[in-house]
Amino acid sequence: MTLKSFLLRFSRLLALVLLSMVVAVLNPNFLKISNLINIVRQASPQIIISAGMTIVLLTGGIDLSIGSVVTLASIIAGYVLTQTKLHWSIAIVSALGSGLLCGLVSGILVAKVKLPSAIATYGMLWVGRGLAFAIMGAFPYFGFPNAFRYIGRGILLGIPVPIWIMVAVALVVYLFLKYTTLGKSIYAVGANPYAAKASGLRVDRILIYTYMLSGLLAALGGIILTARLNAVDQDIGAPFLLPAIASPVMGGTSMTGGRGGIGGTIIGTLIMTVLVNAMNLLRISSLWQQFAIGLVVVLAVWLDMWIKKKTA
Amino acid sequence: MLAKDRPLLEMRGISKAFPGVQALDKVDLDLYPGEVHVLVGENGAGKSTLMKILAGAYERDAGEIVIDGEVQAHWNPALAKAHGIAMVYQEFTLVPYRNVAENIFLGREKTRAGFFLDKRVMHQEAHSLMESMGVPIDTRLPVMELGVAQQQMVEIAKALSQEARILVLDEPTSALTVREIEQLFETIRRLKARGVGIIYISHRLEELFIIGDRVTVLRDGQRIGTRRVAETNADEVIKMMVGREIKDLFPRRYCQPGEVALRVQGLCTHDKLRDVSFEVRFGEIVGLAGLVGSGRTETARAIFGLDPRTAGTIEVMGKKVDHIDPPRAVEMGIGLLPEDRKRDGIFPILPLQTNVVMASLKQLFPRGILNPKKEQLEAGKYVKQLRVSPPDLAREVQYLSGGNQQKVVVAKWLCTGPKIFIFDEPTRGIDVGAKAEIHAFMDQLANEGNAILMISSELPEILGMSDRIYVMHEGSIVGEFPRGTDAEEIIRCAMGAKACK
Amino acid sequence: MQMSPGSRKTLLRQVPTVVWVLLGMILFFARFAPAFFTLKNAVNLLTQGSILMILCMGVIVVKITGGIELSVGAVMTLAGMVMAWALAYAKLPIPVALLLSLIVGGLCGLLNGFFVTKMDIPSFIATLGTQGIAAGISLGMNNGNVIWGLPASIGYLGNGTFLHLPVPMWLSVLAFLCSFTLLNFTPFGVYVYALGGNEQALVLTGKPAWWYKTLVYVYAGLMAGLAAIVITGRNMCAQPTVGLGMEFEAFSAVVLGGSFAAGRGTAIGTVIGVLFILILRNGLNVMGIPTYIQLAIIGPVLIGAIVLSVLVEGGAQK
Missing domain, CATH: 3.40.50.300 (P-loop containing nucleotide triphosphate hydrolases)
Structure with missing residues (x-):
């Protein structure tokens, strides 16, 4: 069984490599170091955001508010940067704080009010959106200080800063899930919430922490994005939701909880980014990207269900 | 009381084995028109297996099913239904937000123009059906507004509307109050008068003597005996149910309590x-x-x-x-080994070692940082002590046998000390x-x-x-x-x- | 769930919470926005809202079976694009184009149904996927551009009047009657509730439950096709992003209308849910509140109303 699961994990990496090879054959420019770095840099905010979703999925829930939280955090950062005279670090802290707060509310709705997570976080989606509109009004914020933009555009030791941040986040989440009792408990809640409760785990608290983490990571993704684009509007976050669900599932994280991890999510996101990058290189209109992603989501989830049925 | 003609149903020499257990061993059961035949036995005695075979849900390993004197060569759920066998399970098969009539005719709606519900006819028929059972329930009420007893009546009506001649009631009174039970019995008496044969599964002895005509006792997959209710008493039935000598099977050595x-x-x-x-x-x-x-x-x-x-x-x-x-x-x-092991006990998709330490994370790792070595050591200790097999700490618990899963739950609690x-x-x-x-x-x-x-x-x-x-x-x-x-x-x-x- | 025998709730308590909130809102707007409480505004509101109304009449049927339909907005967009393409580029006759719109909607529904029943994908993921696919095709098929050049007579479906009332309003009434009849007066309606309330009950009758579940998604797709006809007629063009976000509005309206859980919900309740959203938006408009602030208000009010309804009417359990 371990061999089987090893092969399954390996197969995803294999898919990524195969896809890359096909693209490289069609367009040799794909393999240029600059293009490869570009792909990883593009994927970085999505990987960070998807990491949060991965943790929520591990508990057997889903966080539909993720795109909305990205938007809200970005707009709050933009507001502090352009509408106040506060230091840029305050912008980061308040953006991250807003993410945590959104997660706290979602978590309470799920754990205490016992709303299904899809409904609770869908509500949060609207609230976050509403707040974003209320704060920003009709005009986008743009033109941020250079120190802040460094987060999105800077280069450290030849590698873009977003990649450094993404690697750090991935490492921390990996260690958190694997080597902390809270991480273990998250798997337990997803694997069997009843047994978790009957084993004396504080399921409510674990769920609330989970959604707060998801909010925090979404906010971090939003900050990097804002810093990179040097501008922010209300549509900045929404496109991140679908890939955030698709990439963990493609990476082997089960929609029913208890199984999966951050490694697969990174591969899943890279597959999608490579797909988009390839479409650009091959001059396929970016308008078809949504179509490709939709198809990939369905296929990925179907594969997940199919494997589960086969191994059950 | 008993009709003298031939039995509606005979089940002869029915056997059924599941992996590791002989669930039924050459069991006979017959049922006459207008009779209530009570089936009793402890949990696991084979009552529900026998009924599932009757309904066609399980295949039998041996034995024959005879309906109206004819041996049935083929048997499946559709044939069971066609022969007028209807089951009322403990779990209801009702649609909560639709009304009584629609529930009774679910899947067999009366229509006009082949498309629209003929509500008038459905209500009329449902109403007369309920009347004939002696339960005047308003057939326009959504089922969710009915009490449990009334829902049960709707289930029975649903069975009867399919021309049921053999009605199986599985623990029908387990959720009912005394008054509701009386109402159910009244309905059963009416059905008897109409010649319906009823197989009645119950745990409650007092009911047997109120409503039963004959009683069959099952124990460990075998038929211990069948008696006329009028010719037996509670003591005899209980003796049949318990039966065996048990003293030496168990290892309990008494010691002085503290x-x-x-x-x-x-x-x-x-x-x-x-x-x-x-x-x-x-x-x-x-x-x-x-x-x-x-x-x-x-x-x-x-x-x-x-x-x-x-x-x-x-x-x-x-x-x-x-x-x-x-x-x-x-x-x-305190450690609780739960009744429903799959639901409350194990984490099926997590590895054995994680299952074992899950209740004692706080004790083992007070700083919140996991030490995989220590986790393996602790889990390994109890796995050895309880002889869990295979002792593969990385194996997902869902792939262990029931007995070993149970040992894992015991180990989980031992680990908390x-x-x-x-x-x-x-x-x-x-x-x-x-x-x-x-x-x-x-x-x-x-x-x-x-x-x-x-x-x-x-x-x-x-x-x-x-x-x-x-x-x-x-x-x-x-x-x-x-x-x-x-x-x-x-x-x-x-x-x-x-x-x- | 109320299970006590024969308990009839008092008449006042039978009125859903959302109706009280709705009445309060109407009073509020009538007091603070004089132009709100006029016949003209009411007709205007119902005409503009007809598209949401039609979409919701499909979504509610899916919702009762316990499914979540998140593709209707994108499917409507796609159906509109295909219809406009047929009219403007392929020069097909109008009836064929209209039929094409319905067919595209139905096919997308079939795809959803296939994902859900045959591939065992949870409904909201399946429909989210279809959303991506439909939105992607809509964008890609004309390079992200609007399709113009539709025959003038198509405008009748979006802007014309029939018996002094706007055609879209009639069409939304037609959609309502379809769903109302289907849910209340046909065996199919009973099966829809059975799929949501106790699927096992339907399976035990020997009926092909999976097929009815598929049909439910096809029906929602057809409604999206009908909505596409109305919106294309009204705009006299097909925009590749016109349905963006409509699925979320539709979902909110359906839940507001009392479909808190699988097996629950009615066509009439859905009308109330739709009216709630329409009146909220229209009232804020009439009061002259800027769009971005409206968006800030609408979301929280909707969610507040849903949470309140769920808490009051005890739909919180699974």
Whole structure:
């Protein structure tokens, strides 16, 4: 069984490599170091955001508010940067704080009010959106200080800063899930919430922490994005939701909880980014990207269900 | 009363084996028109397997099914239905937000123009059906607004509307009040008068003598005997149900009990429990007997803080506990081996070692940082002690056998180092070998000075393992017995045959 | 769930919470926005809202079976694009183009149904996937551009009047009658509730439950096709992003209308839910509140109303 699961994990990496090879054959420019770095840099905010979703999925829930939280955090950062005279670090802290707060509310709705997570976080989606509109009004914020933009555009030791941040986040989440009792408990809640409760785990608290983490990571993704684009509007976050669900599932994280991890999510996101990058290189209109992603989501989830049925 | 003509149904020499267990062994059962044939037996005696074979849900290994004197070569759910066999399961098959008439005719709606519901005809027919059963329920009410008893009547009406001649009622009174039961019996009498044959599965002896014409007792997959109700009595039926010698099967070595470990007084929950009081001492195995639904599991859940209590006190090792929830219970040294192992016990998709340490994360890793070496060491220790097989710590628990899964749950609690164990159906659904091992282990635990409360539906287990026995009935403790009490006495008490103490 | 025998709730308590909130809102707007409480505004509101109304009449049927339909907005967009393409580029006759719109809607529904029943994908993921696919095709098929050049007579379906009332309003009434009849007066309606309330009950009758479940998604797709006809007629063009976010509005309306859980919900309740959203938006408009602030208000009010309804009417359990 371990061999089987090893092969399954390996197969995803294999898919990524195969896809890359096909693209490289069609367009040799794909393999240029600059293009490869570009792909990883593009994927970085999505990987960070998807990491949060991965943790929520591990508990057997889903966080539909993720795109909305990205938007809200970005707009709050933009507001502090352009509408106040506060230091840029305050912008980061308040953006991250807003993410945590959104997660706290979602978590309470799920754990205490016992709303299904899809409904609770869908509500949060609207609230976050509403707040974003209320704060920003009709005009986008743009033109941020250079120190802040460094987060999105800077280069450290030849590698873009977003990649450094993404690697750090991935490492921390990996260690958190694997080597902390809270991480273990998250798997337990997803694997069997009843047994978790009957084993004396504080399921409510674990769920609330989970959604707060998801909010925090979404906010971090939003900050990097804002810093990179040097501008922010209300549509900045929404496109991140679908890939955030698709990439963990493609990476082997089960929609029913208890199984999966951050490694697969990174591969899943890279597959999608490579797909988009390839479409650009091959001059396929970016308008078809949504179509490709939709198809990939369905296929990925179907594969997940199919494997589960086969191994059950 | 009995019709003299040929039986509606004969089941002859029915056998059925599941992996590791002979569920039915050459069982005979027959049913005449207008007869209520009661089927009794302990849990696992084979009643529901037999009924599932009748319904066509299971294939039989041997034996024949005879309808109206004709041996049936083929048998499946559709044929069963076509021959007028209808089941009323304990779990209802009703659509909550649709009305009574629509539920009765679900899947066989009367239509006009082939598309629209003919509500007038449906209501008329449903109404006359309900009338004929003697239950005037407004057929326009959505089913969700009915009480449980009325929903049951709708289920029966649904069965009858399909021209059922053989009606199987599985524990139909388990959720009903006394008045509702009376109503159900009235309906059954009317059906009898119409020549419907009824197979009635029940745990309650008193019902047998009110409504039954004949009774068949099953035990361990065998038919022990069939009697006319008029010619038998409760004592005989109980003897048939219990039957075997049990003294030597169980390893319990008595030892002198110590201090009181757990004392429960006047425990109530909002729906199930009324004034439950008992105590368990260190070094003692206390059995909690009773029928399914008598409140035993609810008692365990309330002590462990899984369900809220509305009144009563719980004392653990002499200290009164005001607020209790599972984390608190674990801290105080209580371990609960749950009744539903799959639901409340194991994490099926997690590896063995993670399952074992899951209840003691806080104790083992107080700083929140996991140490995989220590995790393996701890898990390995208990896996060895309990002889879990295979002893592969990385294996997902879902791939272990039932007995080994149960051992994993035991290991999970041993790992927390508790002093008070609550075992809820510790050997349900596991093979004989593992059963004996778990019994031996419980004996060892008690003799090492731990307190054990054991809930079981298997009377031999209760009698063989317990130092003292409490019996529950309808949410209260109705009797306390010392070791060595007769099985009949306990069954009589559990069935509420008469007040006891 | 109320299970006590024969308990009839008092008449006042039978009125859903959302109706009280709705009445309060109407009073509020009538007091603070004089132009709100006029016949003209009411007709205007119902005409503009007809598209949401039509979509919701499909979504509610899916919702009762316990499914979540998140593709209707994108499917409507796609159906509109295909219809406009047929008219403007392929020069097909109008009836064929209209039929094409319905067919595209139905096919997308079939795809959803296939994902859900045959591939065992949870409904909201399946429909989210279809959303991506439909939105992607809509964008890609004309390079992200609007399709113009539709025959003038198509405008009748979006802007014309029939018996003094706007055609879109009639069409939304037609959609309502379809769903109302289907849910209340046909065996199919009973099966829809059975799929949500107790699927096993339907399976035990020997009926092909999976097929009925598929049909439910097809029906929602057809409604999206009908909505596409109305919106294309009204705009006299097909925009590749016109349905963006409509699925979320539709979902909110359906839940507001009392479909808190599988097996629950009615066509009439859905009308109330839709009216709630329409009146909220229209009232804020009439009061002259800027769009971005409206968006800030609408979301929280909707969610507040849903949470309140769920808490009051006890739909919180699974």
